[in-house]
Amino acid sequence: xxxxxxVNVGKSYGTINVCHDINLKIADREFVTLLGSSGCGKxxxxxxxxxxxxxxxxxxxxxxxxxxxxxxxxRDVAMVFxxxxxxxxxxxAQNIGFNLKLKGINAADIAARVSMVAASLDLSHLLExxxxxxxxGQQQRVAIGRAIVRQPKVFLFDEPFSNLDAALRNxxxxxxxxLHNRLGVTSIFVTHDQEEALSISDRVALMNRGxxxxxxxxxxIYARPATRYVVSFIGSPQIELMQGTVEAADGGPSVxxxxxxxxxxxxxxxxxxxQKVEIGIRPEHVRLGKTGIPSTVRLVQSVGPSTQxxxxxxxxxxxxxxxxxxxxDPGSTVRVEIPPEHVLAFDQETGLRL
Amino acid sequence: xxKAYGLLKQTGVVLSLVVFVLVAAAPIAWLxxxxxxxxxxLISTPPDLSLSSFTLENxxxxxxxxxxxxxGIFNSLVIxxxxxxxxxxxxxxxxxxxxxxxxxxADTILLMVLAAQMFPAIVIAIPLxxxxxxxxxxxxxxxxxxxxxxxxxxxxxWVLRGFFTGLPTGLERAARMDGATIYQTxxxxxxxxxxxxxxxxxxxxxxxxxxxxxFALIMTRxxxxxxxxxxxxxxxxxxxxxxxxxxxxxxxVAPIIILTIILRNSILRGFADGMLKG
Numbered sequence: 001x002x003x004x005x006x007v008n009v010g011k012s013y014g015t016i017n018v019c020h021d022i023n024l025k026i027a028d029r030e031f032v033t034l035l036g037s038s039g040c041g042k043x044x045x046x047x048x049x050x051x052x053x054x055x056x057x058x059x060x061x062x063x064x065x066x067x068x069x070x071x072x073x074x075r076d077v078a079m080v081f082x083x084x085x086x087x088x089x090x091x092x093a094q095n096i097g098f099n100l101k102l103k104g105i106n107a108a109d110i111a112a113r114v115s116m117v118a119a120s121l122d123l124s125h126l127l128e129x130x131x132x133x134x135x136x137g138q139q140q141r142v143a144i145g146r147a148i149v150r151q152p153k154v155f156l157f158d159e160p161f162s163n164l165d166a167a168l169r170n171x172x173x174x175x176x177x178x179l180h181n182r183l184g185v186t187s188i189f190v191t192h193d194q195e196e197a198l199s200i201s202d203r204v205a206l207m208n209r210g211x212x213x214x215x216x217x218x219x220x221i222y223a224r225p226a227t228r229y230v231v232s233f234i235g236s237p238q239i240e241l242m243q244g245t246v247e248a249a250d251g252g253p254s255v256x257x258x259x260x261x262x263x264x265x266x267x268x269x270x271x272x273x274x275q276k277v278e279i280g281i282r283p284e285h286v287r288l289g290k291t292g293i294p295s296t297v298r299l300v301q302s303v304g305p306s307t308q309x310x311x312x313x314x315x316x317x318x319x320x321x322x323x324x325x326x327x328x329d330p331g332s333t334v335r336v337e338i339p340p341e342h343v344l345a346f347d348q349e350t351g352l353r354l
Numbered sequence: 355x356x357k358a359y360g361l362l363k364q365t366g367v368v369l370s371l372v373v374f375v376l377v378a379a380a381p382i383a384w385l386x387x388x389x390x391x392x393x394x395x396l397i398s399t400p401p402d403l404s405l406s407s408f409t410l411e412n413x414x415x416x417x418x419x420x421x422x423x424x425x426g427i428f429n430s431l432v433i434x435x436x437x438x439x440x441x442x443x444x445x446x447x448x449x450x451x452x453x454x455x456x457x458x459x460a461d462t463i464l465l466m467v468l469a470a471q472m473f474p475a476i477v478i479a480i481p482l483x484x485x486x487x488x489x490x491x492x493x494x495x496x497x498x499x500x501x502x503x504x505x506x507x508x509x510x511x512w513v514l515r516g517f518f519t520g521l522p523t524g525l526e527r528a529a530r531m532d533g534a535t536i537y538q539t540x541x542x543x544x545x546x547x548x549x550x551x552x553x554x555x556x557x558x559x560x561x562x563x564x565x566x567x568x569f570a571l572i573m574t575r576x577x578x579x580x581x582x583x584x585x586x587x588x589x590x591x592x593x594x595x596x597x598x599x600x601x602x603x604x605x606x607v608a609p610i611i612i613l614t615i616i617l618r619n620s621i622l623r624g625f626a627d628g629m630l631k632g
Contacts, residue, residue: 050531052527052530052531071530071533072530072531072533073530073531073532073533077531078531079527079528079531081524081527081528083524085524085525085527085528086528087525087528087529087543087547088547089546089547098529098532098534098542099531099532099533102532102533102534102538103533146528146532
């Protein structure tokens with residue numbers, strides 16, 4: 001079973017660099033997601049791993065073997081495409097069995113393997129249908145069936161759920177993760193949906209402008225974002241960043257935002273007095289209380305299990321999420337406490353977290 | 355306002371379609387009509403359309419010279435089918451390669467393919483005749499097949515290349531993932547979903563070959579004579595038997611109409627299926 005390693009991988013079309021300096025190690029049986037907004041190079045990276053796009057610089061290794069010049073079939077990878085890419089003139093059974101047929105496997109064996117895969121994906125009753133006679137979710141299953149029937153070592157998923165509605169997307173997410181666990185394969189998943197990435201993956205690689213911003217477990221990515229880009233990309237609602245200057249460095253560090261002083265997390269040598277920083281705090285860490293910084297309620301939005309309160313204060317905008325339903329009149333004043341240990345602070349120049 | 359505009363637009367569309375159908379069908383209608391009129395009734399002005407002037411004589415006369423017309427139809431069928439088959443067999447892979455493979459100077463090649471089409475027939479007629487005659491190909495079907503192929507192949511390549519270029523690459527990538535070679539991808543994935551444009555190109559090639567007159571006239575004597583020549587033979591030096599000529603023409607048009615009807619259904623079904631969706 002393979003370990004996949006990307007070493008300084010880059011891709012350019014002419015003078016346009018799509019990806020650069022991609023270094024990523026994916027362990028055997030790991031589920032890794034490449035996350036990023038459109039045009040960040042995540043799909044190109046996936047295609048390079050799969051062998052559909054050529055690598056311009058760097059190497060891709062599978063179990064230590066350089067696979068840059070191997071065709072997809074020789075890398076033992078299978079891919080599920082965004083728009084399914086099912087063969088319209090073939091039945092479900094023919095779609096799933098096509099790669100076995102190309103391998104020269106005899107018809108009886110193909111039929112047996114196809115029916116086994118179909119049964120596991122709840123497609124048995126649809127084998128003689130054509131793709132256009134299937135719903136989006138069923139087409140997606142056929143695409144997955146086509147990938148697993150080969151028993152590849154690596155699964156590549158290119159935004160496989162982006163054409164499905166929300167409910168189905170949620171269910172397919174669970175199914176794919178279960179499939180991964182059951183088959184014991186290595187999976188690489190591409191998506192622009194952070195919730196999808198965080199919920200399905202062992203590790204997430206967040207990409208931005210053709211580079212990897214941060215690789216880590218969903219928890220690391222969420223709670224300890226490496227850069228300003230990561231913190232603003234991950235998290236819903238999006239975090240609001242506020243600019244300020246470090247007032248005190250060691251022993252109770254703090255940052256000044258206008259006339260307000262906000263505590264920063266402890267850490268020797270972490271901050272410099274006078275340093276320009278940007279700070280943000282996750283909405284669930286903002287506490288409403290009797291003491292703290294006075295701020296004005298701008299908007300209250302209930303989303304069932306929790307309520308989002310958008311607050312205006314001297315430092316800028318702050319979003320607080322509190323459990324349950326909360327009634328507050330817009331325009332009223334509340335006090336917020338910001339626990340220093342939860343403040344995420346970034347250097348204004350480098351964008352790196354301090 | 356908007357509704358009135360929609361109505362106006364629809365009327366416009368229907369009107370232009372009616373005009374188009376009239377223009378397209380009029381010659382055929384006139385052909386059929388004149389094939390069942392007596393010569394005298396046909397050439398009088400206006401044509402005498404009274405019931406007594408209708409006759410099937412022309413058809414019986416044409417069938418009387420069945421040997422000639424039969425041979426002409428047979429030759430035309432062989433030549434047209436062979437031309438069409440070769441044009442598709444050679445043209446489709448060429449078009450696909452020019453559309454998808456990383457071929458150097460593909461644009462130049464395409465331009466040259468088209469440029470070969472631009473010579474007026476009269477310019478190349480004499481050199482072609484001399485070449486054919488030296489090769490002993492005068493009055494052979496093979497000669498006409500080769501000549502017609504040279505006209506049809508560029509058109510087939512251009513039409514199909516346009517189609518292949520416009521196909522989304524998803525299916526080809528999926529096929530590559532499935533382990534298909536470029537030939538397998540073309541044969542097992544691309545060709546089956548390309549039937550509508552293939553049929554369209556085939557009909558075009560067939561009609562071109564079926565109707566061609568000029569090269570058939572100079573390259574054949576008798577053995578390889580095609581339908582248009584047989585029909586023209588009814589125009590004699592002293593007298594043109596219009597009725598018989600039209601009857602022969604009507605018979606010769608039939609295969610094309612039948613072919614078009616058969617293939618038209620496949621073309622329409624192909625598009626209606628949304629075969630290219632996704």
